[in-house]
Amino acid sequence: MSPQLSLPLSGFRIAVTSNRRSEELVEALERRGAEVTHAPLLKLAPLDDEAVLVEQTKKLIELRPETVIISTAYGLRRWFDSAEAAGLGHELCQCLNSAKLYVRGAKAHGAVRALGFHATAVAKDGTTAGLLDQLANEITGQTVAVQLHADSDHGLQLALRELGAARVLKVEPYRWLDTSSEQHLSNLVEGICAAHFDAITFTSAPSVHALLAAARSRNRTAALIRSLSERVVVATVGPVTAAPLEAAGVTGTLVPERHRMGAMILQLVGHLSELGTLSTSTVFGDCALRGRTLSLNGERCELSPAQTEILRRLMEASGSVVTREELVSVLPSTSSNHALDMTLSRLRRTLPHPDLITTVIKRGYRINV
Structure with a gap:
């Protein structure tokens, strides 16, 4: 066998849907021999105008919530960078030190600890459902602040009110830009339906929602679900990302035990090496x-x-x-x-x-x- 064919992913075609850290993921797959197509479904919107986030931070500092929910590591870091630039870093630290911090997942917990804070509880499964279970009977009558992950997180605010929160403050450190109208996404949808890819990777739930919406607008949902279940291996970074795929009817989705990109890559390599050769x-x-x-x-x-x-x-x-x-x-x-x-x-x-x-x-x- 030639050196090129001896690489674990040689001969396999993989679609990468992420925007953030995509270079790292693409390089890791290509280094293992894969032919990679990069088709980002969403892009992080640059916060050229920090006014909205700064105002949200000022309101949080003023109202001093008893409970603060941290959804993502990147969002927390991005929030603090903005607060520091606006001269609000010290006050934000005081506010979070006096609140109970509930954290969704290990990566977000690592960012909380890196900033010197203590988490009251961590959803070990990395899901919003796991977080809500821990908040049951804990926030009645409270002001609760939630650092949102993406547009799909807005249902979390309603769930917190249903658990008894008197007021819910939202903090949005970043937003997603939808790229579903771009030609490359049409090519991706048709490529998946025709099994032109051996595997596809997802590192965020919003990207999954974007793909499903694109397929729906093109009347290709049934073909897409069938191909993702039977012909194209689907690799996700964790259960939060996998949830909308499973809800849509996709079966056999790969979810690593450790919710990290490196673990996703290793699981995909093992799966394709064992079953794809x-x-x-x-x-x-x-x-x-x-x-x-x-x-x-x-x-x-x-x-x-x-x-x-x-x-x-x-x-x-x-x-x-x-x-x-x-x-x-x-x-x-x-x-x-x-x-x-x-x-x-x-x-x-x-x-x-x-x-x-x-x-x-x-x-x-x-x-x-």
């Missing part, structure tokens, strides 16, 4: 299928998604005959016998050796082992 010995030499890249005795060729599905099924049979009905079943749901014939014909022309696939008259096809 097939090898068999043939009369033409060793054959390996990694993602949509076939290597036969060191000679490589790139396959289409449909060609990959057919070859994968034949290789899984290890030389046994696979019927036409079985092969049609692995193609998209609208496929027919004619579509199978066309795909097989193109596949044979693409292979280094057309006779790698043998026709068994009146029975089906098999790999020539």
Whole structure:
């Protein structure tokens, strides 16, 4: 096997949807051999005008909430940078020192400790639901401040009022810019539906919501959900990110035990290396299928998604005959016998050796082992 093919993600095509820290993620995947498409679904909006955040901070300092909720590490740091620039850093520190701090997840907890604060409680699962469980019977009649993560967090304010909070103050250190009207997002949606990617990564729930909204506006929701469940591996950074995918009906989503980007990468590498690679010995030499890249005795060729599905099924049979009905079943749901014939014909022309696939008259096809 060539040095390039020995890399754990060589032959695999992965879509990266994040904007923040995307360079780090793309580099890590490419270093392991993946072909990466960067298609950010959302971008962090630059806070050219700090007035709104400063006013929110001043109001919090004035009203001295008994409880403050910290949602994200980046949001907390961004909040304090703004407060320091406005000359409010010391007063904000005093305010948070006198309040009970409830924190959503380990990363946010690390940022809280780094700034010298003590957390009253931390939602270990990193979810808003886990945080609300800890706040039950704790905030009745109180003024509660919440550092929001994104637009999708606004339901949290209503939930806090339902738990008895007398007043809820919001702090929005950053906002997301929707890029769903851009052409690259249309390409991403269609690419997922057609399984042009072997895997896709998500590092925030708002990005998931943006993809689902884009698919919905293009009448591609059903095809997208089916492909994400059956053909494209979905890697998420944690349960908060995975939740909207699972709610939409996506199954098999990868969620690492440690909610970190590094853990997500390692889990994805392990999954694709174990389940995404097939090898068999043939009369033409060793054959390996990694993602949509076939290597036969060191000679490589790139396959289409449909060609990959057919070859994968034949290789899984290890030389046994696979019927036409079985092969049609692995193609998209609208496929027919004619579509199978066309795909097989193109596949044979693409292979280094057309006779790698043998026709068994009146029975089906098999790999020539």
